[in-house]
Amino acid sequence: MTKLSEDSLLQLAKLAKLRLSPEELQTYRQHLSDILHYVEQLDELDLSDVEPTTHAGAPFNTWRPDEVEQRLSAAQILDNAPQTQQEQLCVPKVIGE
Numbered sequence: 001m002t003k004l005s006e007d008s009l010l011q012l013a014k015l016a017k018l019r020l021s022p023e024e025l026q027t028y029r030q031h032l033s034d035i036l037h038y039v040e041q042l043d044e045l046d047l048s049d050v051e052p053t054t055h056a057g058a059p060f061n062t063w064r065p066d067e068v069e070q071r072l073s074a075a076q077i078l079d080n081a082p083q084t085q086q087e088q089l090c091v092p093k094v095i096g097e
Contacts (some may be wrong), residue, residue: 002033002036002040003033004029004032004033004036006029009028009029009071010024012032013025013028017037026073074087077089
């Protein structure tokens with residue numbers, strides 16, 4: 001069984017920007033080691049007769065038809081907006097200067 005080293009776990013925590021207490025380190029170390037052990041068990045399976053797949057189920061188109069169900073006027077849209085100016089929607093600035 002693969003045991004995750006403390007150094008590896010500290011590196012993972014650093015990459016994930018997590019600050020873990022010593023107790024949490026031990027808990028997560030055990031959980032991740034258990035996951036690695038499970039993956040090792042999967043590696044032992046003989047999959048030579050199994051076709052590779054990309055989806056668990058048969059792929060099919062899940063898109064619905066693009067149909068307008070209700071048309072709103074510009075005035076109705078603006079009435080629902082929290083803030084408007086000169087018949088336009090006001091939104092928060094998302095790009096810095």
